[in-house]
Amino acid sequence: MAIITYRDALNQALREEMQRDDRVFLMGEEVGVYQGAYKVSKGMLQEFGEMRVVDTPITELGFAGVGVGAAMVGLRPIIEFMTWNFALLALDQVVNSAAKTLYMSGGQYPMAMVFRGPNGAALQLSAQHSQAWESWLAHIPGLKVVAPGTPYDAKGLLKSAIRDDNPVIVLEGEMLYNTKGEVPENEEVVVPLGQAEVKREGTDVSFITWGKMVLVANQAAEQLAKENIAAEIVDLRTLSPMDVDAIATSVSKTNRAVVLEEGWSVAGFGAHVADFIQRECFDDLDAPVVRVHQEDVPMPYAKNLERAAKPDAKKAVAAAKKVLYLE
């Protein structure tokens, strides 16, 4: 079993799928000659040539639209955004074109495409470049949304996203690209969309989370374990469609839920999770659902303030203790 980085796992997924299906191509800023802003597409221009690894101008709306058009004629484009912060410019193509075309054409126009790129805050990139967009994207019917938190899931979910016949949003993490994990070499790694995974078993409290926050949940669970509190981590992996059974199963076991998310609280995706829990798991709850999220402010640039604004293990531990009535 090989230990590889999240970045290399994504690279493997892209290459395997492009080898598997010649309708698949990659397009975005700096994906070719520069080998990817975060080196996810390293070596791909050399392997697939410039017809299938396409460098674009700095025109997010333009190349997203070109991707939509390509999908409509049967290709399977992968559109890379240098970050999802830049993808705001392209949201009209994502929301109004990609998400709606299958529906509005009665399925006559295919729309098998992937929009991918890093999501959420890194370190000191300040207010405009430190935002988590899953709540915006999962809000839109017609889009599938995945947020892998480990190299294995990054590879497996990206491959499933590329094979899916719907437009799929892949939310990666700048801080995740260098994280390492086990990814088997000689077998096909595919993670089905819509399937959560219990990343850590526990009996006392359920952390429901996804993406980068899986790491935070892990740190929190480690700290709690020192106090003999067994936290369970449910990694949703796919936000839309959401694996409600996994959530219900875990909450019915622990009777307590803490939802961790990277973004802001107002109308955040965690609110949707909490809504589901209170509605479907009401009789299993021993405490109100508590959410851990970014403070509702633009991300500060100052290191100390940025740290204070971000959701972290300390906040997750405090939330767990709150639903356990320990403080």
Add this chain to the structure above:
Amino acid sequence: MATKVVMEALSPTMEEGRLVKWLKNEGDKVASGETLAEVETDKAVMELVARGEGVLRKRLLGEGATAPVGQLVAVIAAPDENIDALVAGGGAAPAKEAKPAEEVVAKTQEAAGASTVTRAAEQAQGEAPTPPQQKVPAFRMGTSAPKGQAPPSPTPATEQPRDGGNGEGRTRSSPLARRLAHERGLDLQNVRGTGPGGRIIKRDIEAAVAAGGTAQPPAVAAQAPAPAREGDFSDVPLTQMRKTIARRLSESLGPIPTFYLTAEFDMERVGEMRTAMVQMGDEFKVSVNDIVMKAVATALALHPEVNAHWLGDRIRYFNRVHLGMAVAVEDGLITPVVFDADRKRMSEISREARELAKRARDRRLKPEEYTGATFSVSNLGMFGIEHFTAIINPPETAILAIGAVERKPVDLNGELVTRQRMRVTMSCDHRVIDGATGARFLQTLRRMLENPLMLVY
């Protein structure tokens, strides 16, 4: 959303009800609160009302048929709603027994959780032209009842309201704690909450269970609610002697160790009074029974020691007098209550007693009209019964059996004369009332009936 209509507990002691008459036909529109049917309980004919609105789609109980409390008897739903599952599931099991089945379903789903997800996800992937939608929980697509999603059913009247409606005395508890308490038969009122604001949470239920708090089925004696408010009574913990008396005597004679005190009263003056009042006109006409009830109520006010309830761990002495009167009805009897009888004038008692007796015979008494007595009387004098003993109606602790007024020869100051006489027998719960206690009450009653002017004093 379909609404189940179940046989509700329409009286505190009702276990089953006979459907007398449907007032709505299948296909009729019904509004929430509308009367659907007349149901005969163990006490009276009551109305079964709709707890939701829609169309009365299905009636599952025929007129004249009997169903236990909790059984599904009808379904209210939208005109085109599929109610097959509801109808198929109903009819047999009382609602309160449905819980374990739900649990089983939930457990099965937990085990099957992973596989259903896989299936759903694969399906989602296979459906190319369909825009992806939030996956419907697998357990909602099946026929099995989802966990925590029991169909809304009307709250049976037997369930104690958690909140008096004004928020006072409200017990805060987590949904899980409520479920666990229900499953273990615990009354949340008896559990101390350690969560924020006194919220009862899982650990409190577990602690209560560990402490042996698993509730017994409530004793019959404790069930009948007295219309008692703070200040209407005083609860007196049992002394060791009282406990021993209670235990020893119960061992000797059934759950209520009863003894009987019989006395014969001279009713000559009551007779004179009654005759005088009748002569004053119909509006002043009272029966001997009315006068006896007034006298009993007045005497009880002076003897709270026999105006009491036995509550198992304590005795509740009332400082109000709610006088139950046994009324014979066709194939049974019922004991409506004249509340605050000691504070009512004879004419009021007379009128109320007459009305209650009539409504009792018509089976139109409301539950609140036949619960809450602190002491009861039973009169078989009109049947010519000279003397009998009556059975105590728990949690009351005494009942007075009243015989016929008869002219008898008696020795009056050495002279043999005939007088109107009446024999009464008081059945006493020895756990609460001792011989001398009961005797003193009868002494007072004798003075009042032999000198009825005391009743206006």
